[in-house]
Amino acid sequence: MSGHPLTAVDLLLHNAQVVDVVRLRTYRGWVGVRNGKIQYAEEGEPPAGLEAAQTLDLEGQFLAPGLIDAHMHIESSLTTPRRFQEAALRHGTTTLLADPHELANVFGPSGVQYLLDATEGLDLQVYVALPSCVPATDFSLETSGGEITAADVTRLADHPRVRALGEVMDYQGLARPGSRLPGIIEAAQARGLLIEGHTPTLGGPVLSDYAAHGVLSDHTLSTPAKLYEQLSKGFTVMLQEKSLNREVVEALHGLPDRSRVLLVTDDIMPNRLIGGHLSLIVRAAVKHGLNPLEAMAMASLRPAMYLGLRDAGLIAPGRRADLVVLPDLADFRPSRVFVGGTPVFPGERPLPDSPLSPPGAELTRAPSRPAEFQLLLPDGRHALAVIGMNDRNTFTTLNYEPQAVVGGEIQDPEVTRVAVLQRSGDAPPSLGFLRGLGLTSGAFATTLAHDSHNLLVFGQDTAEISRAVNHLLTFGGGMVFLDGEETLYLPLEVGGIISDAPLAETAAAFDRIEAALRARGVTHLNPLLFLSIFSLSVSPAFKLTDLGLLDVERRSLIPLVQQLERAP
């Protein structure tokens, strides 16, 4: 055996503390890379006779496998895939499963195809989950853009990077008579896709009825009891940052087998992506008491096993040389990153060519007039539906309040006017009112309005509202905040939801708009998140769609004015 000649390698990394995510240990050793794959991962010093085209002394730094994010949405970072890649790779995320839920809602199947095309040939390995619930609700509750059918799933599943059906919404969606979901799940199973779940509330036999459809994972807010029940019921449990706390980490320690628990990002806002990606979740887990090696295994080997990726997730022969050099084990901040043996950080990689946008879904609406946002009511007091909110999450309430209306305008300065406009055509806006936002002046308009991404606008004054809408129409979608002389905007030129600008620019514009809202009295923890969810027809409890005020639980539209319907 000793006479066996070693294979020459392209890259030799030595004097490393190699992270072994199988045995959850580190060892002083070396790694040889050949043709983009790991040829050797050995303890000790490299043998004298080993030929290496390039040698790098890691000076005792840790060498870990690239992180793998098994559940996430690139659109949440408001960036195109190639801009997302720039940001994610430097933080050590080298592989992910992206669910283009927003692109599909705007563009339909061609939004999914765009994601596949725009991730082709990237350094970042992007696998794709086909969105299962597009549109989120029946068409009668709102006007939505895209639709993904069982036939689309069958066709798109042919792509070798399509691995999963994206989050199947929980019980209601499956059990509703006439639901398209069971057929979509069957189509996905027939093509061998993983079936991803989304079940914030189910437990007991109801959770089993849901899982019996073939749902394999959940990534919603977890607790120790939910974690345990879901594991026993065969779920792979994906912990995102909001699920990580001391209790959940203690529950993890109580498990003899943690191989079916993963760390995922789900949604990372652009301004957070500047500081980390899946690394943020690893750091959060460690902060709450999880062993860093365990946290890394939950973000590398275990997601690879879940996704069926046999060539990634650990530093072992035959695997992709997706490698991260870490000065510190607990604080996952890479000093170097390699993808397929190629250094991708530090240093700039050329921006890859990419298709710029899927076809369709242009913002073709004619400019608005302030009068469109006025109530067609006689002057006087009316019982108006006013949505209530809190500062922490996106839950809302509803109350009919007596409000004085003069010239179609309400007079209460503590109530914000809201409107939703279809992206094209000339249907009148639907109008609503919101108490508790705190906005004192100015207007905010956005096409980032989950899930249908119609044009959503908030403001204190109908003239400003109209001006914000019209400004947004001039650059194809995104976000606008204006207040008198001040105008801030974030163009999201791909479907009005993502931008191909460098992430730093997108994040800065995002921050400026958020700061402007806060400066005008908005007190919500995540104002832009709250506002962009205000039209989401599956988010409890009361939302505004382009067709009117929605009671989400009852799945019905309700009148804006009690007893007195708004005139047509």
Place this chain on the structure above:
Amino acid sequence: MSGHPLTAVDLLLHNAQVVDVVRLRTYRGWVGVRNGKIQYAEEGEPPAGLEAAQTLDLEGQFLAPGLIDAHMHIESSLTTPRRFQEAALRHGTTTLLADPHELANVFGPSGVQYLLDATEGLDLQVYVALPSCVPATDFSLETSGGEITAADVTRLADHPRVRALGEVMDYQGLARPGSRLPGIIEAAQARGLLIEGHTPTLGGPVLSDYAAHGVLSDHTLSTPAKLYEQLSKGFTVMLQEKSLNREVVEALHGLPDRSRVLLVTDDIMPNRLIGGHLSLIVRAAVKHGLNPLEAMAMASLRPAMYLGLRDAGLIAPGRRADLVVLPDLADFRPSRVFVGGTPVFPGERPLPDSPLSPPGAELTRAPSRPAEFQLLLPDGRHALAVIGMNDRNTFTTLNYEPQAVVGGEIQDPEVTRVAVLQRSGDAPPSLGFLRGLGLTSGAFATTLAHDSHNLLVFGQDTAEISRAVNHLLTFGGGMVFLDGEETLYLPLEVGGIISDAPLAETAAAFDRIEAALRARGVTHLNPLLFLSIFSLSVSPAFKLTDLGLLDVERRSLIPLVQQLERAP
């Protein structure tokens, strides 16, 4: 949630101790089965309103998932798949990955197709690994039957139950110039197959070179050090019975993550299969100190994950209702077995229809004459190659001994005559000699002669040898032992290697032949195993093929008579 109506089930199993192989616990609970799948797996008592077509009170017995054997050869039990199923199901094995290495060696690709056809529609879920090393050596060292090429792999991989490429023999086979193996592995990887290994001896960078070809598992004799190195190098380690001892179990306890360690059977002789299957390995692991729940996880959920079977391996909603009822947790002896919710034990299931044999590979040789087994040497002393053996394993030695030859016959009663004959044609037998078997009289002939399954015969007398061969030829292959008036035989009518007789008959005939050999002085621990390996051209160190005496390590034929070649 409480108002949710439960789904009616076909079968309700209650008052059970349900085995949870994810959390490695049992819980008092109930399981509901619908359409062959698990609909509910819940703690406590079933709710009053649950509709069930059939209800079974398990009276506190354990309910475990059916066992999954990730590496095995059905042919080792000398049975056809439908007879194997009868035997395996009652011991709780409900799913397996079969590598038809012997069928392929005899029949080539049609042997693999036969296995696929003969396992279609069985209760037992049979996935298939395509044999990678058929024939085991170059044709110049022996005459072999079947051959599996890269093109065969590509074609056969289309079958939905083909999951893997079977055991890639270790370093030599991969590194040899002109080896077909790398091309076969590439073909298998291109079709998404798992690549199974077989590496008894490799370690360090040489093991890495082997693994870098994409090899994902090993099932050969393990040790704590080998287990640890292989896990770190990305192998899934499969422990068969001979690998299980207190040291290896202690090494398992030292691992924080045991999800990549499996229990497998590899080879189970027919007389052992009467008493258990993968259950034997589970019991052995428990005997050596492994927690029974851990042992079960290594033989259910973990092989399912390795094989990419998302619908099996645990008792959870959406999974196949492959269930085993156990009176005792540590002693895995099922009192009931269900497959897809259907009871398969106790009670008889109808024997399924099955194709009876692949085409080709008939035993068409003309009857032999005693003179064919005599040496063509003048009377006198000659330096003859005599193979040496031990009583425990299949390792052999070689020594040239001066032996008196009279009339072509050696005179030493402690040396057994051996011959290998091609299955067809009229090439003369190759002759050899074996010291240490202990056989005092009679002759044993078999077509079960790994891997090429030529006709292998042992005896003390050339007339008996010829008679044994000729008797074997009359029934198409199998095993014969005869000694004067006594004749024992085991027909293996499918290719001379497996039988469609009920397992009890096959096992009884096997036992009778083994007992007869022992009664004639044979002292080896596993005589029929030793004898059937005597022609295996990759088994160290000296073997006899139809072309002559083989030095396995040097991969060359060597003369039977020193200095004096046997006359043509």
